[in-house]
Amino acid sequence: MDKLSPTRLDRALTLEIVRVTEQAAIAAARQRGRGNEMAADQAAVDAMRRELNKLNITGRIVIGEGERDQAPMLFIGEEVGTKNGPGVDIAVDPLECTTICAKAMPNSLAVLAMAEKGSLLNAPDLYMNKIAIGPNYPDGTVDLDASPADNIENLARVKGVPIGDITACVLDRPRHAEIIASIRTTGAAIRLIADGDIAGVIDTTTPEVTGIDIYMGTGGAPEGVLAAAALRCIGGQIQARLHPLTDDDYRRAEHWGVKDIKRKYLTSDLASGDVFFSATGVTDGSLLRGVKFLRGSIETETVVMRSATKTVRWIRTKHGFPGGHGLS
Numbered sequence: 001m002d003k004l005s006p007t008r009l010d011r012a013l014t015l016e017i018v019r020v021t022e023q024a025a026i027a028a029a030r031q032r033g034r035g036n037e038m039a040a041d042q043a044a045v046d047a048m049r050r051e052l053n054k055l056n057i058t059g060r061i062v063i064g065e066g067e068r069d070q071a072p073m074l075f076i077g078e079e080v081g082t083k084n085g086p087g088v089d090i091a092v093d094p095l096e097c098t099t100i101c102a103k104a105m106p107n108s109l110a111v112l113a114m115a116e117k118g119s120l121l122n123a124p125d126l127y128m129n130k131i132a133i134g135p136n137y138p139d140g141t142v143d144l145d146a147s148p149a150d151n152i153e154n155l156a157r158v159k160g161v162p163i164g165d166i167t168a169c170v171l172d173r174p175r176h177a178e179i180i181a182s183i184r185t186t187g188a189a190i191r192l193i194a195d196g197d198i199a200g201v202i203d204t205t206t207p208e209v210t211g212i213d214i215y216m217g218t219g220g221a222p223e224g225v226l227a228a229a230a231l232r233c234i235g236g237q238i239q240a241r242l243h244p245l246t247d248d249d250y251r252r253a254e255h256w257g258v259k260d261i262k263r264k265y266l267t268s269d270l271a272s273g274d275v276f277f278s279a280t281g282v283t284d285g286s287l288l289r290g291v292k293f294l295r296g297s298i299e300t301e302t303v304v305m306r307s308a309t310k311t312v313r314w315i316r317t318k319h320g321f322p323g324g325h326g327l328s
Contacts, residue, residue, distance in 0.1 A: 009276065009308075010085075011309075013055070013276055015304075016055050017055075017114055017276055017278045017304065018278050018280070018302050018315055018317075019051055020048055020052055020055070021048070021110040021111065021112050021278045021302060022280050022300045022302060022317060023047040023048070023051050024045075024047045024048040024094045024112075024280070025109070025110040025281065025282045025291050026047070026291055026298055026319070027043040027044050027046065027047035028040050028041070028101055028108070028110060029282050029283075029290065029291035030043060032101055032104050032108075032283060032290075032291075033103065033104030034102065035102050035103070036102060037098040037099055037101070037102045040095055040101045040102055041095045041098045044282075045065060045074055046073070047094070048074065048092060048112070049080065052080040052081060053080055053082070055082065055085070056081065057081035057088050057114075058079070058081055058083050058084075058087045058088070059079065059080040059081040059087075059089075059090045059114070060080075060088070060089060060090065061074055061075065061077060061079075061080065061090050061091075062089045062090065062120050062121075062225075063076070063090075063093075063120065063122070063222040063226060064092055065092075066125065074092055074094065076122070086117075087116075088115065088116060089115050089116070089118065090113070090114050090120075091112070091113040091222070091225050091226050092111070092112050092113075093109075093110075093112075093222070093223065094110055094111075095109075095110060095282065096108060096109040096110070096199065096223070096279075097109070099194075100194065100283060101283060105194065105283060106283055106284055106285045106286070107193065107195075107285035108196065108281075108282040108283040108290070109196070109198065109199055109279045109281060110279065110280045110282060111198055111277075111278070112278050113230070113271065113276065114276045114277075115229065115271060116274050118273075119271065119272045119273030119274075119275065120225055120229065120270070121265070121269065121271070122256055122257070123222055123225050123242075123256070123270075124242070124249075124253045124256040125220065125221065125222055125252070126220075126221055126243070126244055126245070126253065127218050127220065127221065127242070127243040127244070127245060128224045129144060129217075129240060129241045129242075129243050130215065130216070130217065130218070130224055130227070131143075131214070131238070132204050132227065132231060132236065132239075133155065133215075133236060133237050134204040134207060134213075134231075134234070134236045135205065135235035135236050136235065137155075137158055137159075138158065139237070141154060141155060141158050141237070142214065144239040144240070144241060144264055145264070147182055148168075148182035149182045149183065149186050151216070152166055152183055152186045152188045152214070153186060155213060155214055159213070163187050163188050166188040166213045167188065167189040167190070167191055167213050167214075168183050168188055168191070168212075168213065168214045169193060169204070169212045170183070170190055170192055170193070170200075170216055171193055171194075171195070171197055171218075171219060172192035172193060173217070173218075175218060176217050179216055179217060191211070191212060197220070197223055197227070198223050198226050198227050198279075199285060199286070200212070201215045201227035201230070201231065201238065202227065202279065202287060202303075203215070203286055204236060205230065205231065205234050205236055206287065209287065218243055221240075221242060224270060225271060226277075228265075228267050228271040229270075229271040229275050230279070230305060231267055231271075232267050232270075232271045232272075232307045233275055233276075233305030233306055233307045233311075233312070234310060237266075238266070238267050239264055239265065239266060240264070240265045240270065241263065241264050241265065242258065242261055242263075244261060271307075274306070274307060274308045275305075275307040276304070276305070276306050277304065277306075278302060278305075279302065279304075280301065281301050281302075287303065288301045288302070289316075296320070297318050297319060297320050299316065299317065299319070300317050301314070301315070301316050302315045302316075302317070303315075
């Protein structure tokens with residue numbers, strides 16, 4: 001495990017980034033269930049960028065909406081903040097699961113991670129194989145190169161429970177048929193999710209709440225970095241490897257400086273230094289309640305974490321309407 005930097009970030013940033021994900025979630029939630037993915041995503045992006053530019057940081061987006069020619073805002077390399085504070089890497093997913101939000105289905109989130117400059121992997125936007133578990137397990141409890149069945153059996157042994165008490169989370173995709181079949185042979189349960197592997201990984205951090213013990217499968221590499229930031233904050237484990245499918249994927253990886261496409265990344269390879277992580281629910285999910293529009297107020301629920309102190313805060317906020325109009 002890497003040593004903590006002597007120049008840790010100001011702890012006040014913990015609450016500052018909560019405001020960022022809260023406002024992104026509220027903006028996206030206004031489009032919830034309306035069937036317009038682009039409108040929901042754009043609302044979240046606009047709100048998140050606006051709030052980031054209020055922070056006293058010299059921030060650089062390392063995981064964002066895409067490259068500059070693909071995204072006008074929160075693009076990779078964009079500088080955000082007032083420029084009157086520390087240099088930080090920022091990874092954002094203003095609206096994790098745009099389709100889920102547009103359909104008002106569970107587990108849509110507004111997500112942000114922030115770390116000391118140079119601490120977050122600038123991952124290319126391609127597939128990544130992942131396996132993740134929560135805290136309080138010894139290193140090596142699971143291994144990306146082991147079979148899903150072997151990982152399930154080892155996790156149950158280390159946890160001290162019958163295999164039937166283990167639940168794995170897997171994205172419901174045809175590409176995961178072999179993973180699902182291997183897990184089934186053990187007798188463990190599987191929770192298939194329609195989308196949102198950030199939420200799936202984070203769910204492993206509190207299995208007593210979510211019922212999820214382990215996450216397996218292939219999802220986006222940028223989402224892998226965001227998930228690793230959360231796991232680093234609470235001592236969870238993730239192993240990952242880039243999974244290029246086309247010649248263009250290999251070129252993109254080379255463009256982003258990937259030297260070894262077969263490298264197995266551990267948690268601290270993806271997110272190191274002093275890391276902050278915040279996620280606010282847009283729709284109701286296994287971990288967080290979604291935004292509630294009430295008469296005279298709005299309620300949000302957020303989980304915010306910090307790696308330097310291993311603190312996790314659950315924040316339920318009521319945003320009032322002064323005079324019945326607008327947010328305070």
